[in-house]
Each structure stands twice: as structure tokens, then as C-alpha cells.
Amino acid sequence: MAIAAPPIATLLDRLRQAYPDARCALDHRDPYQLVVATVLSAQCTDARVNLTTPAFFQRFPDPASLAAGDPGEVEALIRSTGFFRNKARNLLGMAQALVARHGGRVPALRSELARLPGVGPKTANVVLANAFGIPALAVDTHIFRVARRLGLSAGSNPDRVEADLCRLFPADRWIELHHQFIFHGRRVCHARKPDCSRCPLRDLCPTGLGHMADPHTGQALSAAAPREGAAVALPGAPGAGPARIVSLVPSVTELLAQWGLGARLAGRTSFCVEPGWLRASVPAVGGTKNPDIQRILSLRPDLVILEEDENTLQAAEALGAAGLKLLVLRIRSLRDCLEAFRALGEGVGLPELGRERAAALEAALEPRPAKGSRTLTLIWKDPWMSAGPDTYVSDLVRQAGLTPIGPDRYPHLTEADLDALEPQVILLPDEPYRFTARHQAELQRRFPAARVQRLDGRHLTWYLSRTLEALQFLRNLSISAGF
Numbered sequence: 001m002a003i004a005a006p007p008i009a010t011l012l013d014r015l016r017q018a019y020p021d022a023r024c025a026l027d028h029r030d031p032y033q034l035v036v037a038t039v040l041s042a043q044c045t046d047a048r049v050n051l052t053t054p055a056f057f058q059r060f061p062d063p064a065s066l067a068a069g070d071p072g073e074v075e076a077l078i079r080s081t082g083f084f085r086n087k088a089r090n091l092l093g094m095a096q097a098l099v100a101r102h103g104g105r106v107p108a109l110r111s112e113l114a115r116l117p118g119v120g121p122k123t124a125n126v127v128l129a130n131a132f133g134i135p136a137l138a139v140d141t142h143i144f145r146v147a148r149r150l151g152l153s154a155g156s157n158p159d160r161v162e163a164d165l166c167r168l169f170p171a172d173r174w175i176e177l178h179h180q181f182i183f184h185g186r187r188v189c190h191a192r193k194p195d196c197s198r199c200p201l202r203d204l205c206p207t208g209l210g211h212m213a214d215p216h217t218g219q220a221l222s223a224a225a226p227r228e229g230a231a232v233a234l235p236g237a238p239g240a241g242p243a244r245i246v247s248l249v250p251s252v253t254e255l256l257a258q259w260g261l262g263a264r265l266a267g268r269t270s271f272c273v274e275p276g277w278l279r280a281s282v283p284a285v286g287g288t289k290n291p292d293i294q295r296i297l298s299l300r301p302d303l304v305i306l307e308e309d310e311n312t313l314q315a316a317e318a319l320g321a322a323g324l325k326l327l328v329l330r331i332r333s334l335r336d337c338l339e340a341f342r343a344l345g346e347g348v349g350l351p352e353l354g355r356e357r358a359a360a361l362e363a364a365l366e367p368r369p370a371k372g373s374r375t376l377t378l379i380w381k382d383p384w385m386s387a388g389p390d391t392y393v394s395d396l397v398r399q400a401g402l403t404p405i406g407p408d409r410y411p412h413l414t415e416a417d418l419d420a421l422e423p424q425v426i427l428l429p430d431e432p433y434r435f436t437a438r439h440q441a442e443l444q445r446r447f448p449a450a451r452v453q454r455l456d457g458r459h460l461t462w463y464l465s466r467t468l469e470a471l472q473f474l475r476n477l478s479i480s481a482g483f
């Protein structure tokens, strides 16, 4: 069975969150210093190199002075970095080549760099990226190990892994990614014993999830399954918040994954299908309206998340009566989303993130949105049902500059009701009812003066995880379609 690699955008976001300080660990002020430090770092720690180079650069501040240097003196200055005779020979040869071929300057060309004594393709990539800002991805031992464990490459040598990573990741993220993977390899994904229980990438990692044997050791990782009751350390919330969350709300499940909490999800409904990798790694506990209470109890969650319209009062009462901690949201407007972001942030141990998301949405809201075309959003057929005022959907439509119409909440509409509403715009989402082009054509014939628009239902109904995106989408639609 092919092992699915993690979604690239999510992985990039997660790495940026986890390692905001990722950068080149070798101290340097110019390309020459970086070449020297990189040559010295072979089989040596960066910290040791950084202790060695200040005295070295004081004595040999540029290629010209090093090219004329005495081998014994160079060896003495770099002895503590190991393999010092070999390194000294390479450094002298490298400096002499720079003077002879490049006017004493480090070239910004991979082919020329790789020809310098002691440099080679890997060091050339490091120098290109860190001294000149030219996208390059040098695969060292940490990157080789981390990339293979994450299922990003099955390559058996660094060149193959480098090719796979360059194919998968956008070039403008290579430099950052290089440092983030190295930080991750050093701090968490150790060679012999990766610290999966504290890993911010575990829910994205086929090795950490136990979907494949560790390609580095050949063994299945014993810490693959979340430890019962153990909190997973996550960026911004080390050890905080509930460790076993059951979400009965599809868009909240997606939001938790966006917040890096996928590893804490102990259960979801069968409608919680985004992001796709959840389906293989988080057990389903029934539908949103008919969750399997016993199944939820057996998962021993320390938090269950529900929403008033999405889930039933009976389910909430049964779970509450069983002593489970519940977080019940009520979302009927975009302003409700502000409170929901904050409550979720508090509830899952990421209060700052919750406040941040609330502030971002609040900034996007119009105090007095325009009152545009009379807009009917249909959500079901046979019988017709619409999302009327006092729903999240209608508030989204209102915020996009349209005027939602129809009776309150989710009424059934007779054919006469439908005609009497005289909509100027009809929105036809593809869920919960799968409206098709045929329905669109039928309604267009029936309301020839109206604009009948099909659209992705998740833009309309997946609150929190897609609210900002949906608002922008509807505003664009409203402008481009002249609604």
C-alpha cells in the first residue's frame, strides 16, 4: 500500500510555527566565512565550529590571506574541529582557487562553487542558499532522515531525496525548509530515538502514526500511538490543553487540524472528512445527528465539541450525563464565530491563537454591509428548504453585500412560497443537497430575471475553518457577477 505523504501546505505552516527561529547555525559575515565554516563543520558540531572561527578569521580575514597561509598555522587554528590536516589542506586549496580563478571572491554559481577544493555539491548548496539567497536544498543527515520518515521521499541516497523535496516544495521555501528540517532533526526527530510523543508533525507523519516502519532504523516506532492521557506538546502550547478531543462538528474538526491539533483528535463524525488524512488516522463515531455515544465513551475523550444546530440536544445530554466535558458552540452569525474562536482557543489550550483568529475575522467584518440583491440560498429540494435570516449562512451572505431573504432559520418552502419570494439571486450549494447543473437550469427557467449560481457548499456552511475564505469568495462573486 502506498504511504500518503503529508499535505505540503500544512507541513510548511506547521514547520514555520514550530521553528520560527530556524536559520543557518554557522556564524558568518560573508560568503568566504560561510565556505570556511561549512568546510570545518564536516564531522563536527556547529557549536564547536563557531568557537573556532573567530580566531581563524582574525588571522585569515579573506581568501588572499588564507591562500598565502602556512599549513601548520592553519592546522593549529582548526585542530579542535577534527580531521584538521585534511581540512587545512582543503581550506588552503579553496582559498588559492578563489584567488586564482575568481579574483579572491566566492562565486555565486553552483558549478563553480562545487569545483572548489573541499566544497562539493552539498556545501555549494549551503553557500548558495545562505550567502546569496539562491534557492537550494542541501540534504544533510538530518534532512535525509526527517524527509524519509515523513514519507516525502523513499530515496536511498541524499541526491534522490533532494530531487524529491525539490519537486514537492516551492522553490521560495527551500532555504527556510532546509533549516527547519535540520532544527526538527536535532531537536525532536533524533536518529536513534525520535521523540514522536512531543512532535508537532506527528499527525502528519506516517512513521510517527505507525503506518510504516521507521526507514532510518527499520523498526516500527513503539511511541506511534498517542499515549493515553498524555498531552502532545504543540507549538505555542507545550503540554497544555486536552489530549483527547472528539469533535462532532466537521468544520471544527478541520479547524483543529489547521491549528496543529490533529494528533489530539481521538474521534470525529463520518462527516468530518477534511483534511483528508484524518479519515485514515482518526476513528469515526457515527454521524453528526446520530453519534454513537458508547463509541465516544470508549475513546475516553477529555473534551467533546458540539454545535447547537449541527448536533442534537439528546447527544449533548447523553454525553454530559456520562460526565464528559463538553464545549457546545452556537453559531448563527459571523459575530458568533468571534466568540467561538475564543472559546475554542481557551478550550483546547491555545487561547492566543483563538483570540488572533477572532481579531482577524473581526477586522474583515463590515459594520454596515451594503444591501444588495435579494438572495435566496436553497439547501434542500423535495421539499424546498432555504437558509433564512438568523443563520450563519444568511449572515455570511449579508456580510458579502447581498440581502438574504426567506423565513427565519431553515423553513420548508412550498412552490407558492418560492415564487412569492421573487429572488434576484439564487445560491445553490452542492451540500447538504447536491444541487446540479440540471437544478440550476430548471430554476433559471422558472426565474428568468434572477442569477442562479451554483457553488461549493463548504464555502457557505463550514464556519470557522473557512469563514474568512468564504467571505472573500462571496464578495468576489458578488462583484464579478454584478449581484
Ligand code: SF4
Pocket (backbone or CB within 6 Å): 146, 149, 150, 188, 189, 190, 194, 195, 196, 199, 200, 201, 202, 205, 206, 207, 208, 209
Ligand atoms: S512523528 Fe516521530 S518520526 Fe515523525 S517526524 Fe515526528 S519525531 Fe520524526
